[in-house]
Amino acid sequence: MERAILHLDLDTFFVSCERLMDRKLHNRPVLIGGTSDRGVVASCSYEARTYGIHSGMPMRMARQLCPHAIVIRGNSGTYSKFSDMVTEIISENSPLYEKSSIDEFYVDFTGMDRFFGAYKWAQELREKIIKETHLPLSFALSINKTVSKVGTGLAKPNNHKQIIQGTEKPFLAPLSVKKIPMVGDQTYKMLRNMGVEKIYTVQQMHPDLLRQVMGKNGVSLWKKAQGIDNSPVIPYHERKSISIERTFEKDTTDTVKLKSIVTAMAENLAYQLRNGNKLTACVAVRIRYTDFQTYSKQMRIPYTSLDDTLIKTTLELFETLYSRRMLVRLVGVRFSHLVQGNYQMDLFQDAPKMLSLYQAMDNIRNRYGQDAVKRAVAMGSKAIGRSNPFNGQPPIIPAHRRA
The missing domain is CATH 3.30.70.270 (Reverse transcriptase/Diguanylate cyclase domain)
Incomplete structure (x- = not known):
């Protein structure tokens, strides 16, 4: 068919x-x-x-x-x-x-x-x-x-x-090779160095030549240039992680400000987890210094979506990661290893009042906005809020929220 x-x-x-x-x-x-x-x-x-x-x-x-x-x-x-x-x-x-x-x-x-x-x-x-x-x-x-x-x-x-x-190949032939979806800036530069500008040239090449230069991606590129693509329409992709990053207008060494921001990030992401009935088992923090050197550190934890645990882990990672004591350009927080489910209360550690407080805070955020309620330590940060990433397909959002 x-x-x-x-x-x-x-x-x-x-x-x-x-x-x-x-x-x-x-x-x-x-x-x-x-x-x-x-x-x-x-x-x-x-x-x-x-x-x-x-x-x-x-x-x-x-x-x-x-x-x-x-x-x-x-x-x-x-x-x-x-x-x-x-x-x-x-x-x-x-x-x-x-x-x-x-x-x-x-x-x-x-x-x-x-x-x-x-x-x-x-x-x-x-x-x-x-x-x-x-x-x-x-x-x-x-x-x-x-x-x-x-x-x-x-x-x-x-x-x-x-x-x-039947017209796929002649339709593609006169177009720039950059029109093929998998061709980014680096691949395009490499192909141009090989003298390849139009898709027609790729169509005339032997797939083994592209395999030698690009590996299995070379064969995939050759097939797409011929108009061959058997990939199916996939109705749903399970999201594996959520993250927020912020690039500062001015590089800073203000640790109070940095801790306030990563706390606000962890708090916001925890709220997104609960809203999407998700739990995380891995927390990661990322720092980019003024010289563009970037470092990240992660920690595995029991599955949770509670602010207390996630903020505590985030700050611990930040403390161990921020060691160069030089100007910071960017910070980010990521929760990964996500699974579907609601948090199960620990009878020996979790107080019912605390869980009720989380529910009340989330209700306020749902009604008045994600930054309507936040911890005092996070008040020094600008709005971190982002749209719900678990509403059907995750929206593609600009990578950096600018401070």
Whole structure:
């Protein structure tokens, strides 16, 4: 049976969300991301891209390229809500879908041609999403994920495309090799050093040559260049870890401030665990110094989601890790080895009043925001709050929250 794989991508998603809330942003160059000079552009409007700005660019450079751009810090919670709206529509109208990021989806329409026609079905799904959310959306339909994703990139902005079965190879041939999803900056640089610029060149190469240069990834690259990709649409990915990092506007050695921030991070992540009915068995702390040397340390613990245990472990790791006594650029906390489940009270150590207090605090946070309640020691930190990472698929959020 002929496969029919749809790739959906919400165009300039963060910017589009902001424009729904503020019409003054329409037709203006908009940058979303860290507002300080050390910030990074998480998303930018098409108007900003005409100045050479792109995602991942330092905010300082973006401002130099477009001084009149409107810079917005962004709100991951807001973006997550809009993403959830789109997810709900897709789940109600699709036989099988995969949420690959906060703004990208794959849908398997294989077999739908017997009833309606996969391309027409995809068009109606797109129209329904746009009508109900007012978010611009592009898609491409082909026989596999790779070709569909490449097709969506060519369909943008706010349009759609179909790549008929049997035309995958000529469709890909004239495009830059960087269009293949697995080709990042380093791989692209290596291929350019080999004289490879277009996908057509990869199509003409022997797979063994790419295997010698890139290992098994070389064979995978060759197959994708031929338009071959048998990877299935996977409806759910179990999240294995959650984390928060913060890069400071100004490097610091203020240990009181650093401890306040890592405490707030651990407290917030513990709240996210309880909200998602998850437990963690491993805590890790990460520090990057002003010379960009980065160190991390982790500790295994009994499964828990309680602040007391997690904060205590986090601070212990920080104390052992912060040994160079020099300026710190970044700190981060990560909980891993996650499993589904609720915390089981230890009859010999846990007081029922303490567990009731956790429940009351979480209820306040759910109603008034994640930073509505925090420990006194964490009051010195700015808002740490992030959207719920266990609400369906985990949202992709800019790696660093800027202090």
